[in-house]
Amino acid sequence: MERVSSKEEARSAVLAARREGKRIGLVPTMGALHDGHLSLVRASRKRADYTAVSIFVNPTQFGDAADLNAYPRNLEHDLSLLVAEGVDLVFAPSVGAMYAADAQVVVSPGPLADMWEGASRPGHFEGVCTVVTKLLNIIRPDLAFFGEKDYQQLKVIGRLVRDLDEPTTIVGCPIVRERDGLAMSSRNALLSPTERGEAVALCEALEAAAQAVAWGERDIATIESALAEEFASRPSLELDYAALVDPETLAPLREAGSLSGPARVILAARLGSVRLIDNAAIAPIE
Numbered sequence: 001m002e003r004v005s006s007k008e009e010a011r012s013a014v015l016a017a018r019r020e021g022k023r024i025g026l027v028p029t030m031g032a033l034h035d036g037h038l039s040l041v042r043a044s045r046k047r048a049d050y051t052a053v054s055i056f057v058n059p060t061q062f063g064d065a066a067d068l069n070a071y072p073r074n075l076e077h078d079l080s081l082l083v084a085e086g087v088d089l090v091f092a093p094s095v096g097a098m099y100a101a102d103a104q105v106v107v108s109p110g111p112l113a114d115m116w117e118g119a120s121r122p123g124h125f126e127g128v129c130t131v132v133t134k135l136l137n138i139i140r141p142d143l144a145f146f147g148e149k150d151y152q153q154l155k156v157i158g159r160l161v162r163d164l165d166e167p168t169t170i171v172g173c174p175i176v177r178e179r180d181g182l183a184m185s186s187r188n189a190l191l192s193p194t195e196r197g198e199a200v201a202l203c204e205a206l207e208a209a210a211q212a213v214a215w216g217e218r219d220i221a222t223i224e225s226a227l228a229e230e231f232a233s234r235p236s237l238e239l240d241y242a243a244l245v246d247p248e249t250l251a252p253l254r255e256a257g258s259l260s261g262p263a264r265v266i267l268a269a270r271l272g273s274v275r276l277i278d279n280a281a282i283a284p285i286e
């Protein structure tokens, strides 16, 4: 596995692979790798001939300096995991290597990024879109792999490559969960043992919604109440949003009154200083 920290080195490593006719896969990460990330690496290893992983805690997508500073970092451990997965290239630049000191141009993600996570974290998706565009331009992958855990991010990036004609296919990969159902996230490491116990409420809420739909409930407000109830009994969990949305536009479905087709349930909640998100597909079967 080759490890580089400059854009030039990354470009020339990938170019050499491309000259050998290899199909290039990119897995963009912010490190603190867990099995969710490794599932993206495995998907890339299956579909591409050469897998590049970027590890970069991108400051421009954090609104809050405390959140950026608290973000877990463990580069040496990440590298050992990636060697074991058979990754070809790790690109781990410093902030100074990634952004010019007077960088000004950003990628504006459009209205899809204003709702949900974007409403709670202003500027977040602008930072994500800017860094992802830079990574796509540096690596020029044929395929880039993103987890469905960050469902809105996946959709925003889908629009980015479509609207800016990026020649990369975006591949969404299923959420990987802990034994008790909690979606894997680098932020889980920041939870206290008590908070970790409470965090399972997120996936239990998704299950409650799916169960209600499986039992024939179609009224969207009722399904959303079933979601919210899971949080009401856990005062340490502060619900940010829990909604049924259109799986592509992420528009809330509540106005439609009743569920008539595939939907996505999305939610975000705060446990102390840690903000967690989760989501699931819901499809009414007649």
Ligand code: PAF
Pocket: 028, 029, 030, 056, 058, 061, 128, 131, 132, 150, 153
């Ligand atoms: O999902 C993430 O870890 C980040 O948002 C990404 C896509 C690596 C951009 O910094």
